[in-house]
Amino acid sequence: ETGVTQTPRHLVMGMTNKKSLKCEQHLGHNAMYWYKQSAKKPLELMFVYSLEERVENNSVPSRFSPECPNSSHLFLHLHTLQPEDSALYLCASSQDQTGTAGPETQYFGPGTRLLVL
């Protein structure tokens, strides 16, 4: 399989549930990102990992917990979410963390459509 894959593609969960989103990149990249995309709003960067180390956390609530066990895999663990967390969660990767060698193009997965009831 090529590119960036995400599972599940759709997820419905209650506010007391715990679930995890998975992202896998097959591009040999060293940096991975989690974004939140809400309708008619700009993409919001949530987390950035470079070489498996978290380098950025844009003040995301603690109910979102990322995990990057290796440079190919990225998880987003979810617990006690709120209805306003319903959105499309996109994973992306780039060759290196943007900035270390100049601008890097990010390649996206298809996203997980999350609905919190």
Add this chain to the structure above:
Amino acid sequence: GQNIDQPTEMTATEGAIVQINCTYQTSGFNGLFWYQQHAGEAPTFLSYNVLDGLEEKGRFSSFLSRSKGYSYLLLKELQMKDSASYLCAVMDSNYQLIWGAGTKLIIKP
């Protein structure tokens, strides 16, 4: 603050030409990206501009004017498959991508 503005929605006719504008105000500039996103799918990279001028890539072209904080994406010979959202993003001085909300392009026969 940092801001990217692009129209929310545009409509065009199959076979025609459409120009999607993007204006930006950011802390520094390290390039501007355009992405295409079909409904329910991943954003896919279209173009990157860091110098002023026009970059042509088949039916799609992207223009940048850094002095005006302005870019446009030009789509020629529109096809029904071009119906999608087009996202403008600017890389700021910290190499962080600042995103616009996207322009939904509707193509009519």
